[in-house]
Amino acid sequence: MTEKEYGKLVQSLSPRSPIKKDCFHAFWIGGLICVLGQLAMNGYLALGLEKTDASTATCMSLIALSAFLTGLSLYDNIAKHAGAGTLVPITGFANAVVAPAIEFKTEGFILGVGAKMFTIAGPVIVYGVVASVVYGVVYWITTLL
Numbered sequence: 001m002t003e004k005e006y007g008k009l010v011q012s013l014s015p016r017s018p019i020k021k022d023c024f025h026a027f028w029i030g031g032l033i034c035v036l037g038q039l040a041m042n043g044y045l046a047l048g049l050e051k052t053d054a055s056t057a058t059c060m061s062l063i064a065l066s067a068f069l070t071g072l073s074l075y076d077n078i079a080k081h082a083g084a085g086t087l088v089p090i091t092g093f094a095n096a097v098v099a100p101a102i103e104f105k106t107e108g109f110i111l112g113v114g115a116k117m118f119t120i121a122g123p124v125i126v127y128g129v130v131a132s133v134v135y136g137v138v139y140w141i142t143t144l145l
Contacts, residue, residue, distance in 0.1 A: 022083055025082050025083065025085065029078065029085040030088060030089060031085075033062070033086065033091055034089065037058055040058045040061050059090055062089070065091070067095075067097075070099055070102060075091075076099075079095070
């Protein structure tokens with residue numbers, strides 16, 4: 001059997017990817033997350049918060065909801081159907097931070113939850129903190145001149 005024939009055999013026996021169905025689920029579930037965020041934003045604006053404060057509260061609410069659903073093992077079930085629809089919004093980042101912490105909670109709060117929480121999100125957080133400190137120092141120095 002040649003390499004080309006083997007490739008055709010593998011392709012014919014491999015299960016087909018339901019890409020249209022996957023895209024549809026990613027679209028409507030990701031859209032539902034965005035609608036939920038917009039409803040939260042409108043609610044915070046109706047409570048009298050300024051736009052910047054309302055957007056911050058909306059992000060915090062979506063992150064807290066995602067972390068809560070991850071803790072209840074519900075977020076992963078939603079992500080199985082939605083795929084990138086749950087990974088792209090900020091809720092996916094919150095899930096990426098909380099999931100390792102939940103997984104290693106049996107090892108204790110310091111060596112388990114504390115250490116493993118930042119395995120995926122750690123580099124992003126470190127870069128953000130360092131970049132903000134550098135930016136703050138540069139801004140402070142330029143205001144002194």
